[in-house]
Amino acid sequence: MAASTTEKTPQPRLRADALRNRERIVAAAREVLVEYGADVPLDEIARRAGVGNATIYRHFADRRELIHRVTVSVMARIGDQAEAALAEEPDAFQALRRFVHAAADERVGALCPLLSGGIDRDHPEQVAARDRLVAGIEALMGAARDSGQLRSDIAIGDLMIALTQLTRPLPGWGCPRVEHPGGCDFDTFVHRHLQLFLDGLMNPARSRLIGSATTLEDLRSRQ
Template sequence: MIASLRCGTGAQPRLRADALRNRERIIAAARETMVEFGAEVPFDEIARRAGVGNATLYRHFADRQELIHHVTLSVMSRTADRAESALAEEPDAFEALRRFVHAAVEERIGALCTLLSDGIDPAHPDLLAASERLEAAVEAVMGAARDSGQLRTDIAVGDLMVALTQLTRPLPGWGYPRTKSGGGCLDFDKFVHRHLQLFLDGLRAPGRSELPGSAATLEDLRHHRP
């Protein structure tokens, strides 16, 4: 999972509203362009996509590592937001899970996990907090579906996050950089929601078969990280 970066970013000073908007636009543009072109996408392209000058980008982010750190935080926060919103707004627990899963793929977790994995420091306090919030939000969605009797009981948060990661990771030959002929991560989208629905059907209780092994938690995934 995307869990965090070795970088020395600390508390950020309070920004004016216009500066905050620029910062958010840069992070969103960095996320999009890194998925399309790879983690080494030129800052010029990120600034162009964000609609800001290069000087504005560097004023907010001194280097690529700092920017990647904040892209990672943003993706984790947005994914947790989607889980919390789905649980709060959907009256049916399994529909909340379905909504979250389909919304979460829009964060490109699988593609970004591969791209941003270098230099990860799981002990970074910002990323630890983001990871804990994300895990709690996803567990709450799954717990509600499980308590309603609609989610099979041999599935845990780690199982779901592994599936989301794998289903949003480009296949070999569909990766980076994007080509003019259309190869690249974005062309993979038309398959993702279809396959996610097949996966969700397999999560419904009662299960049609016994799963090998045991349910995976995020702690299990951390222990098996290379």
């Protein structure tokens, strides 16, 4: 059986200009896929990246391969954020806060549906990026829990569900104007409600949660 497009043999090292083009395409694809979804025309991605359509196909065999690269890139960036927050913040719960807001800026909720569109979740690159990200989040939560600041009745699945749901674009998004001239944009909405969520994670808990903590195994069993 033929190998999938995301499992091609290693390619020669790219020239500097070709590497920059590839990076621009991935960055533009991330933005456009968040805004319009997986079915956006590749013409729009090329326009946003400032390259021609032929340049996209020189780097990526098809849409599936491009989406694969975008998801791996985003997980790697969020993994970087988790590790940096843990290393740089002296306060464990502040490190968790910093990570959650940084992950929200990647719009993980908008990108999650891409993973159900035929992407090989068991591809070695997907697995490596996902495992690194999970390890980083668990380290952050473990440090916050050990410090006594994170309530004990939640697990990584609870955090990931809230993060993906709160960063998912709302149908027909609209927001009432507020008093300051900037109005209310979606990013403000997301970070405001993430702050409320994070406050609810702090120990001592203000209420007893129904059900049990959600683990990664719980999430995977529902896929």
